[in-house]
Amino acid sequence: MPRRLLLLLLLALSLVASASAVPAVIRMVPDDPTAASSGAVDDADSLFCDSWRLSVETANAGPWLAVPARCGDFVRDYMEGPRYASDSAVAAADALAFASDSLAAAAEWGGSASARPAWVFDVDETLLSNAPYYAVNGWGSLEFNETSFDEWADAAKAPTLPPSLNLYNQLQGLGFHIILLTGRIEFQRNATESNLLSAGYNSWEKLILRQPSDIGKTAVQYKSERRAAMEAEGFKILGNSGDQWSDLIGSPMATRSFKLPNPMYFIS
Amino acid sequence: MPRRLLLLLLLALSLVASASAVPAVIRMVPDDPTAASSGAVDDADSLFCDSWRLSVETANAGPWLAVPARCGDFVRDYMEGPRYASDSAVAAADALAFASDSLAAAAEWGGSASARPAWVFDVDETLLSNAPYYAVNGWGSLEFNETSFDEWADAAKAPTLPPSLNLYNQLQGLGFHIILLTGRIEFQRNATESNLLSAGYNSWEKLILRQPSDIGKTAVQYKSERRAAMEAEGFKILGNSGDQWSDLIGSPMATRSFKLPNPMYFIS
Numbered sequence: 001m002p003r004r005l006l007l008l009l010l011l012a013l014s015l016v017a018s019a020s021a022v023p024a025v026i027r028m029v030p031d032d033p034t035a036a037s038s039g040a041v042d043d044a045d046s047l048f049c050d051s052w053r054l055s056v057e058t059a060n061a062g063p064w065l066a067v068p069a070r071c072g073d074f075v076r077d078y079m080e081g082p083r084y085a086s087d088s089a090v091a092a093a094d095a096l097a098f099a100s101d102s103l104a105a106a107a108e109w110g111g112s113a114s115a116r117p118a119w120v121f122d123v124d125e126t127l128l129s130n131a132p133y134y135a136v137n138g139w140g141s142l143e144f145n146e147t148s149f150d151e152w153a154d155a156a157k158a159p160t161l162p163p164s165l166n167l168y169n170q171l172q173g174l175g176f177h178i179i180l181l182t183g184r185i186e187f188q189r190n191a192t193e194s195n196l197l198s199a200g201y202n203s204w205e206k207l208i209l210r211q212p213s214d215i216g217k218t219a220v221q222y223k224s225e226r227r228a229a230m231e232a233e234g235f236k237i238l239g240n241s242g243d244q245w246s247d248l249i250g251s252p253m254a255t256r257s258f259k260l261p262n263p264m265y266f267i268s
Numbered sequence: 269m270p271r272r273l274l275l276l277l278l279l280a281l282s283l284v285a286s287a288s289a290v291p292a293v294i295r296m297v298p299d300d301p302t303a304a305s306s307g308a309v310d311d312a313d314s315l316f317c318d319s320w321r322l323s324v325e326t327a328n329a330g331p332w333l334a335v336p337a338r339c340g341d342f343v344r345d346y347m348e349g350p351r352y353a354s355d356s357a358v359a360a361a362d363a364l365a366f367a368s369d370s371l372a373a374a375a376e377w378g379g380s381a382s383a384r385p386a387w388v389f390d391v392d393e394t395l396l397s398n399a400p401y402y403a404v405n406g407w408g409s410l411e412f413n414e415t416s417f418d419e420w421a422d423a424a425k426a427p428t429l430p431p432s433l434n435l436y437n438q439l440q441g442l443g444f445h446i447i448l449l450t451g452r453i454e455f456q457r458n459a460t461e462s463n464l465l466s467a468g469y470n471s472w473e474k475l476i477l478r479q480p481s482d483i484g485k486t487a488v489q490y491k492s493e494r495r496a497a498m499e500a501e502g503f504k505i506l507g508n509s510g511d512q513w514s515d516l517i518g519s520p521m522a523t524r525s526f527k528l529p530n531p532m533y534f535i536s
Contacts, residue, residue, distance in 0.1 A: 047350055051358035058325050058527040060362040082315055090319035094328040259326040 049074035053263045059245045064266045067140040075139045075263050079131055085163075087261040092163035095241055095258045096170055102238045102255060103174055115236035118205070119171050120227065120254060122242035123182035123192065125262045127168065128158035128199055140264035153188055156195035164241070164260070165200050172203075177235060180207045181226055181247075183219050183267065219267050224250030317342035321531045327513045332534045335408040343407045343531050347399055353431075355529040360431035363509055363526040364438055370506045370523060371442055383504035386473070387439050388495065388522060390510035391450035391460065393530045395436065396426035396467055408532035421452065424459045428467035432509070432528070436469060445503060448475045449494055449515075451487050451535065487535050492518030 049071035055061040067075050078084055103117060121127055133152040134140060152158075172178060184192055186209045193207065214222045223246065227237055231252055240247065240254035244267045248257035317339035323329040335343050346352055371385060389395055401420040402408060420426075440446060452460055454477045461475065482490045491514065495505060499520055508515065508522035512535045516525035 047354050048358070050351065051354045054322070054325060054355050054529070055358050055362050057322060058359075060359050060526050062362065062366060062524065083318065086315050086319045087322050090316070090323050091326075091328050094323050094330065098330060256330065258328050261322070 045070045046074060053078065056263055056266070057259060057261060061266075063268050066143065067263065069141065071263075072139060072141040075141070076135075078263060079134070079139065084261060088161055089163040091241075091258055091260050092167040095167055095239055095256075098256050098258075099167075099171055099174060099176065099239055103176075106236070106238070116177050116234055117175065118177040118179055118230060118235035118237050120179050120181050120230075120237055120240040120242075121164070121168070122244070122247040123180055123184060123196070124158075125161075125243035125264075126241055126247070126260055127161060127164050127180070127201060128195060129161050130158055132157070132159065134264050144265065150188075153184065153195075154191045156191045156198065158195055158199065160199035160201075161260075167241070168201060171239075176238070177205045178203075179230060179235070180204050181223055182207070182209055183222070185210045185215070186212075219244065219246035220250040223247060224252070227252050227254075313338045314342060321346065324531055324534070325527060325529060329534075331536050334411065335531065337409065339531075340407060340409040343409070344403075346531060347402070347407065352529060356429055357431040359509075359526050359528050360435040363507055363524075364435055366524050366526075367435075367439055367442060367444065367507055371444075374504070374506070384445050384502055385443065386445040386447055386498060386503035386505050388447050388449050388498075388505055388508040388510075389432070389436070390512070390515040391448055391452060391464070392426075393429075393511035393532075394509055394515070394528055395429060395432050395448070395469060396463060397429050398426055400425070400427065402532050412533065418456075421456055421463075422459045424463035424466065426463050426467065428469075429528075433468050435509070439507075440471075444506070445473045446471075447498060447503070448472050449491055450475070450477055451490070453478045453483070454480075487512065487514035488518040491515060492520070495520050495522075 049068070052061070052068060052071055053074075056064070099119070106115075106117060124130055130149075130152065133149065137145065137148065168178065180196075182192065189207070189209055192209070196204075196207075208226050210217075210222060217225075227240075228251075230237060237252070237254040239256055239258065241258045241260060242248050243260040243262035245259065246267050248254070248259065317336070320329070320336060320339055321342075324332070367387070374383075374385060392398055398417075398420065401417065405413065405416065436446065448464075450460065457475070457477055460477070464472075464475075476494050478485075478490060485493075495508075496519075498505060505520070505522040507524055507526065509526045509528060510516050511528040511530035513527065514535050516522070516527065
């Protein structure tokens, strides 16, 4: 091929690649969004899986057991590419914008004099990332294996989620009491503390794990009970960050809740 | 250009276009997600705006007045392209899957004998699409103009949202009582009814609009009060579909709520 035409080809390719994330040539919307269309299967899967991910993030999807088979590659690409990092960064930026405003508002109302402003964080996929575990376990497309996950958690090697670490440090600087509320079980306390410290989380007010009496409770029930106990102790829960809606809903709720992305698994 | 090379170019373009929706060349994640990066501005904007959209859909963003300036083109592409249609279709499919299950569950518990199963729908961006209005009014990047929007609503030409119409018909077939609860005002009743009918919505149990005493209330307050009244009348609100979180939250809530996509505007 003549060199000039090769350059033209590359230029054309780069123009397409740098255009909007969804090329305009993709125009198919199957009436049944769960049906694979004939031909151009990759495009239809990508379009469907992105909508599936939105339905998970908005809780429209309700309870689900595994990533749909056709979305396995999509979830891998999402988690390994820039989108997971970007979505996490925007969630943290939203939380930080609210945090400053909420402290100012609380001070204005005179609310901060009696109540201690608190921020609740979940741990897995909120402060720590288990992406390295899921990368070698099907990215959520396989049934959850408690044994192998517990081994991973026990190794205490989960990396930090950088936007969450930055938010965490900023909240501490603003004077928030940081309370960690995780579905992990009390026997995992040492590994969890060790992992949090090595991931850069230097201190916290409390780290709450499931006690024997909490086994069998849904996350909504267990976490709501603990938030009620925090309020009874005099904390005012202004913010709550978690990757599952079950971290955030139930009574009492934080003044504002922040949903971190997680297309890999669902906890009720 | 020789014809063979033109074909080769087109083939190469189609290969790129049929690859994953996010080209692998986009790899930048700015530390400050609100900062435009130097170079490849379109890619950075596209990545940021997609995360901004997610933060709107999950309510992380909180109240907002206008689409960020850098996301105007993104919102246009999203609304005009296949993604808005696909996201709407998956939200409707989620709702329908729950609807069948919920009726069966209600029958099993004996709950349906006394309470009438109901589904609440918002109107704008839920049953009817105002995209043609926003297409010539900046796609949400301009301040809301009540005068021109009221003129548009009065013309009663808003097209249907096809996945919502299909869901609506299926729910009626299942025996749900359909209640329409809109932030539109009583003087808009005739235009709204006329538009709903021409858009294919043939009947409903009630169409509730804001009364003079509701002016000034937030949508959350007004809509919660009306849901409470429905329950007092003997309706069991199993599902609720709306494009704003203010359609869905507040007390009482439906058993399950379904958030339809809307990156164009926010109502508190």
